[in-house]
Amino acid sequence: MKLLTRTSLSYIYISGVVFVISGLIFFNLLHDIFKRQIDETLIEEKLLIEQTINYSDSVPDFRLIFGHMIDVTILNAPQTKTGYISDTLMYDSDLGAFASFRHLFAENTSIRHKGYTINIYKPLQDSEKLITEIVISLVLVFMSLLALLVLVNYFISRRVWIPFYRILDNLNKYEINQTAPLELPGTDIYEFKRLNQTLEQMSKKIRIDFMNLKEFNENAAHELQTPLAIIKSKLELLVQKENLDEDQLKLISSVFEATTRMSKLNQGLLLISKIENNQFIHPEEINLTQLLDTTFEHFEEMIAHRGISITKNYHHSLILKMNHTLAEILITNLVSNAIRHNIFKGRIDVVVQSDSFTITNTGQILRTNPRALFERFRKSENSTDSVGLGLAIVQKIINLYQMKIDYIYDAGLHTLKISYK
Amino acid sequence: MKVLLIEDEKELSFSITEYLQKENYLCEAVFSFDSAVEKINLYHYDCIIVDINLPDGSGLNLIRELKENKSETGIIIISAKNSLDDKITGLEIGADDYLTKPFHLPELNARIKSIIRRRSFGGVNEILFNDLRVLPEQMEVSVSRQKLILTKKEYDLLVFFLSNKDRILTREAIAEHLWGDEMDMADSFDFIYTHIKNLRKKIMEKGGEDYIKTIYGMGYKFSGQ
Numbered sequence: 176m177k178l179l180t181r182t183s184l185s186y187i188y189i190s191g192v193v194f195v196i197s198g199l200i201f202f203n204l205l206h207d208i209f210k211r212q213i214d215e216t217l218i219e220e221k222l223l224i225e226q227t228i229n230y231s232d233s234v235p236d237f238r239l240i241f242g243h244m245i246d247v248t249i250l251n252a253p254q255t256k257t258g259y260i261s262d263t264l265m266y267d268s269d270l271g272a273f274a275s276f277r278h279l280f281a282e283n284t285s286i287r288h289k290g291y292t293i294n295i296y297k298p299l300q301d302s303e304k305l306i307t308e309i310v311i312s313l314v315l316v317f318m319s320l321l322a323l324l325v326l327v328n329y330f331i332s333r334r335v336w337i338p339f340y341r342i343l344d345n346l347n348k349y350e351i352n353q354t355a356p357l358e359l360p361g362t363d364i365y366e367f368k369r370l371n372q373t374l375e376q377m378s379k380k381i382r383i384d385f386m387n388l389k390e391f392n393e394n395a396a397h398e399l400q401t402p403l404a405i406i407k408s409k410l411e412l413l414v415q416k417e418n419l420d421e422d423q424l425k426l427i428s429s430v431f432e433a434t435t436r437m438s439k440l441n442q443g444l445l446l447i448s449k450i451e452n453n454q455f456i457h458p459e460e461i462n463l464t465q466l467l468d469t470t471f472e473h474f475e476e477m478i479a480h481r482g483i484s485i486t487k488n489y490h491h492s493l494i495l496k497m498n499h500t501l502a503e504i505l506i507t508n509l510v511s512n513a514i515r516h517n518i519f520k521g522r523i524d525v526v527v528q529s530d531s532f533t534i535t536n537t538g539q540i541l542r543t544n545p546r547a548l549f550e551r552f553r554k555s556e557n558s559t560d561s562v563g564l565g566l567a568i569v570q571k572i573i574n575l576y577q578m579k580i581d582y583i584y585d586a587g588l589h590t591l592k593i594s595y596k
Numbered sequence: 597m598k599v600l601l602i603e604d605e606k607e608l609s610f611s612i613t614e615y616l617q618k619e620n621y622l623c624e625a626v627f628s629f630d631s632a633v634e635k636i637n638l639y640h641y642d643c644i645i646v647d648i649n650l651p652d653g654s655g656l657n658l659i660r661e662l663k664e665n666k667s668e669t670g671i672i673i674i675s676a677k678n679s680l681d682d683k684i685t686g687l688e689i690g691a692d693d694y695l696t697k698p699f700h701l702p703e704l705n706a707r708i709k710s711i712i713r714r715r716s717f718g719g720v721n722e723i724l725f726n727d728l729r730v731l732p733e734q735m736e737v738s739v740s741r742q743k744l745i746l747t748k749k750e751y752d753l754l755v756f757f758l759s760n761k762d763r764i765l766t767r768e769a770i771a772e773h774l775w776g777d778e779m780d781m782a783d784s785f786d787f788i789y790t791h792i793k794n795l796r797k798k799i800m801e802k803g804g805e806d807y808i809k810t811i812y813g814m815g816y817k818f819s820g821q
Contacts, residue, residue, distance in 0.1 A: 397676070400676045400697055400698065401605050401608070401676065401697070403698050404605070404608055404676075404697045404698035404699070405605065405607045405608050405611065407698045407700070408607075408608055408611030408612065408615075408698075408701055409607070409611055411611070411615070411700060411701045411702070411766070411769070412611055412614055412615060412701070414764045414766060414814065414815075415615075415618075415763055415764060421812055421813070424811060424812065424813055424814045425812075425813045425814075427814065428766075428813045428814045431766060431768060431814075432768070435768050438698050439777065442777075457681075473775070473776075476749075476787045477783050477784075477787075480783065480786065480787065
């Protein structure tokens with residue numbers, strides 16, 4: 176949920192609750208006020224009637240004066256003074272239905288010692304109508320005020336948050352290994368200014384650390400090359416010495432193999448850091464199907480040795496625009512991966528579409544998480560002689576050219592799909 | 597045969613010179629750009645092996661200087677930089693070959709021989725060994741004048757052996773020579789074995805001797821003795 180939606184909604188919820196409660200209180204208050212008003216009129220009328228009775232002992236037609244139901248009865252016997260005011264339901268002939276009335280009842284004895292009872296019925300309908308009208312108009316005013324407030328709040332907030340979303344966009348686009356440091360859009364709001372400063376400082380530090388690490392990796396791999404070359408050359412000279420016995424040769428052979436592995440590893444790491452540093456430029460148009468054909472040719476002995484059958488489905492000719500060396504490395508790694516992790520007498524299917532290509536090979540079920548496939552130094556247990564950099568390099572090349580790679584496993588078939596984003 | 601080695605890494609330089617001296621080359625080694633310039637202006641070499649990254653200059657400039665003097669010297673670049681750019685530039689300005697460090701000494705030796713063969717005017721470009729005769733331009737091999745039919749890999753293997761005769765060739769060096777460095781070592785050792793078996797058989801069928809000796813756990817040696 177967006178912050179703006181959240182604040183607007185909370186605003187509406189809270190205002191709604193406050194509105195309902197205060198509305199009820201207001202309604203009751205209004206009701207009481209009106210009732211009190213009516214009661215006061217009723218008492219005034221009663222007093223007027225009493226005065227008239229005291230003067231004349233007769234009952235004038237009050238109905239004409241007050242316009243509502245008044246019933247006064249003069250009794251001969253004196254009455255004790257009582258009286259009350261209450262709500263009552265009565266049949267209203269004007270309306271033709273029952274309606275609520277305010278009823279005043281009073282009994283008393285006049286100065287001339289005659290008792291009388293007074294019943295005044297005042298219809299509540301008009302005042303109730305008035306209350307309803309007042310409440311409705313108030314509700315309308317309040318609602319429109321609320322709507323206005325919410326809208327104003329929404330637009331102000333939206334304006335206020337614009338820099339925040341710009342900062343987010345910039346952060347999203349930023350990649351730590353790009354050459355320029357992080358730059359965030361300027362803003363005159365203090366909080367966002369602080370956010371900007373903090374983010375910029377943080378990214379600067381991360382960038383420096385990242386660069387240092389990258390540089391270290393690259394230098395380490397680079398500096399290892401010379402000693403490795405020396406070791407290899409000395410071993411080759413050592414092998415040429417006469418009178419070496421079998422045990423000594425075996426020892427040298429082991430050292431030799433380990434050195435070879437190490438230098439392969441080193442070359443792989445160096446390659447990765449070169450790809451990361453964008454040192455492969457000059458993109459060329461690479462005919463993928465041609466490249467696949469030559470690569471399979473290159474591995475033909477290995478393929479024959481393992482009895483692997485190859486099926487090629489070139490539905491389209493796909494032209495990759497990338498550095499020639501990297502294209503070769505990419506395809507070589509994918510093909511050798513498909514051969515290396517294949518089973519004896521397995522198969523490899525290659526499908527080339529207009530915007531993607533897949534390499535499918537038979538093989539044992541993956542025991543590790545497929546996502547870890549593209550990590551460095553990941554290798555399956557049954558191929559100890561690989562250094563585990565092949566797919567990591569593939570991933571780096573894929574990323575460099577804005578392509579994507581997906582791993583799909585289905586019924587003993589491992590598929591790597593490379594497609595343009 | 598005079599070879600000049602320009603390599604600033606002394607230990608590597610010593611190894612190369614030691615290996616090449618057994619081939620009866622007169623191998624001179626210098627460790628800097630300046631001394632290399634001095635040498636190439638004073639003397640004539642059949643082949644120059646040059647490292648691109650020298651502390652006091654670029655090996656590429658040395659090649660340019662050689663080419664300006666219309667030198668016929670064969671040039672092999674050795675460089676730690678596995679970069680295509682260097683390779684392309686080097687070959688464009690006139691280098692004959694390019695090797696990436698770390699390389700196998702027999703590989704360097706084979707490349708030198710191939711360059712020298714190509715440049716030897718007058719004489720016939722051929723490799724002779726006892727009753728074996730290889731014509732590299734035609735890629736033809738014969739044993740006692742009988743033509744051998746070899747596959748591309750068998751031919752490459754034979755020439756590699758002949759360039760490094762009487763030396764132990766490790767399986768790694770052979771594998772890298774035949775397939776480059778993307779091959780799985782364990783697998784390629786099997787293929788080497790098969791190729792050598794076939795090559796040996798083909799030579800012996802035509803009455804040749806068994807020149808290829810297996811050095812247990814290490815590699816092979818091509819030798820007439």
